[in-house]
Amino acid sequence: MAEHIISLQGVTKEFDTKGGKVVALRDINLDIEKGDSYGIIGLSGAGKSTLVRTINLLEQPTEGKVLFDGNLLTGLKGKDLNLHRRKISMIFQQFNLLMQRDALGNILFPLEIAGVPKQEAIEKAKELLKVVDLEERAHSYPSQLSGGQKQRVAIARALASDPEVILCDEATSALDPKTTRSILGLLKKINEERGITLVVITHEMEVIKQLCGKVAVIENGEIVERGPVAEIFARPKTKAAKKLFFPDEENREKAEARTSTKNRLRLAFDESSAYKPIIANMILETGAPVNFFYADLDMLGGEQKGQMVIGLSEDKILAEKQKEYLRKEKVEFIELNEDAEEVAE
Ligand SMILES: Nc1ncnc2c1ncn2[C@@H]1O[C@H](COP(=O)(O)OP(=O)(O)OP(=O)(O)O)[C@@H](O)[C@H]1O
Ligand SMILES: [Mg+2]
Structure with missing residues (x-):
């Protein structure tokens, strides 16, 4: 059985404010497996930052338990808590670098705190600068670095304590799309190559799409709502998820209603492809909705050949993209026109 590196059990967080009690988190149950890249998506004020801050006990839950690697963190204080906390690093939207230290100095900081001998620390920090592709900027100060470079320094600093988990709170929200992609690529590499678990807080579905395997909607x-990203994308159930995943559509139902009845395909799945969530991935990759008209039950067993009728996007370009995807995945399909006359592809 997979191990849960992080487990929140019945976590509730209330804040007492002048205006009264604010319930920021309500009975959160969340298990994150070792090596996951787990996304938490929600609109502003949904409680994302509060949630991520309870994971490392920067925020004490009002009720409930937080476990890290099987150890109960809630209730621990001081040294006992810090022992576990050291295994959890965090990166932020605003980078939170020390302005009076250069890049190398920032990465050295957690190593100094941990009492790593100076020479060893310097070597490690230099090595980490290489990991984030910033060797040449060791002696640049934060004010001399771009946003993307600053986040790379912050990632190197986060890696310095050999964490098991990195919590990312809107890590790319201050960056332009191209820089965002490169930072997400770096985080993905760290997750895949080092097996470091990522908890990714964001309000942008692009981040989830590029970086996460699983997602929870808050x-x-x-x-x-929660589950594998491809599944939630293919069939978001809640209004919240629909709004987040299809922000350009007023709502997904309307979008689905616009998948014209003219633009239908009959797909044939063979044994191997029936296992793959091809349609879910097609929706993910093209960003366009699909209408499900019919699916052969045998396909659900995944054993036999199966078939399915779907409606493509009304948008011609998107529909073409969807077909291209199916061709790429080598899914046999036949286009059905309005009179259900079959046009072989
Ligand atoms: N220290 C605090 N004191 C009082 N209320 C707080 C505090 N921190 C958060 N809150 C409230 O808790 C709720 C959740 O806030 P939180 O910062 O977790 O949201 P968020 O999802 O991270 O939002 P954003 O996307 O804007 O960062 C909000 O209503 C917020 O006002
Ligand atoms: Mg926040």
């Missing part, structure tokens, strides 16, 4: 302090 709304008003509650997790309303």
Whole structure:
């Protein structure tokens, strides 16, 4: 059985404010497996930052338990807590670098705190600068670095304590799309090559798409939907998820209603491809919705050949993209026109 590196059990967080009690998190139950790249997506004020801050006990939950690697963190204090906390690093939207230290000095900081001998620390920090592809900027100060470079320094600093988990709170929200892609690529590499678990907080579905395998949708302090990214994308159930995943559409139902009945395909799945969530991935890759008209039950067993009728996007370009995807995946399909006359592909 997979191990849970992080487990939140019945976590509730209330803040007392002048205006009264604010419930930021309500009975959160969340298990994250070792090596996961787990996304938590929600609109502003949903409770994302509070959630991520309870994982490393920067925020003490009002109720519930937080476990890290099987150890109960809630209730621990001081040294006992710090022992575990050292295994959890964090990166932020605003980078939070020390302005009076250069890049190397920033990466050295956690190593100094941990009491690593100076020479060893310098070597490690230099090595980490290489990992984030910033060797040449060792002696640049944060004010001399671009946003993307600053986040690379912050990532190197996060890696310095050999963490098991990196918590990312809107790590790319201050960056342009191209820089965002390169930072997400770096994080993905760290997750895959080093097996470091990522918890990725964001309000952008692009981040989830590029970086995460699983996702939880949070709304008003509650997790309303969760699962593998491809599945949630293919069939978001809650309004919150639909809004986040298809922000350009007023809502997904309307988008689905617009998948014209003219633009239908009959797909044939063979044994091997039936296992793969091809349609889910097609939706993910093209960003366009699909209508499901019919699916052969045998296909669900995954044993026999199966077939399925889907409606493509009404948008011609998107529909073409969808077909291209199917061709790439070597899914046999036949286009059905309005009179259900079959046009062989
Ligand atoms: N220290 C605090 N004191 C009082 N209320 C707080 C505190 N921190 C958060 N809150 C409240 O808890 C709720 C959740 O806030 P949180 O910062 O977790 O949201 P978020 O999802 O991270 O939002 P954003 O996307 O804007 O960063 C909000 O209503 C917020 O006002
Ligand atoms: Mg936040």
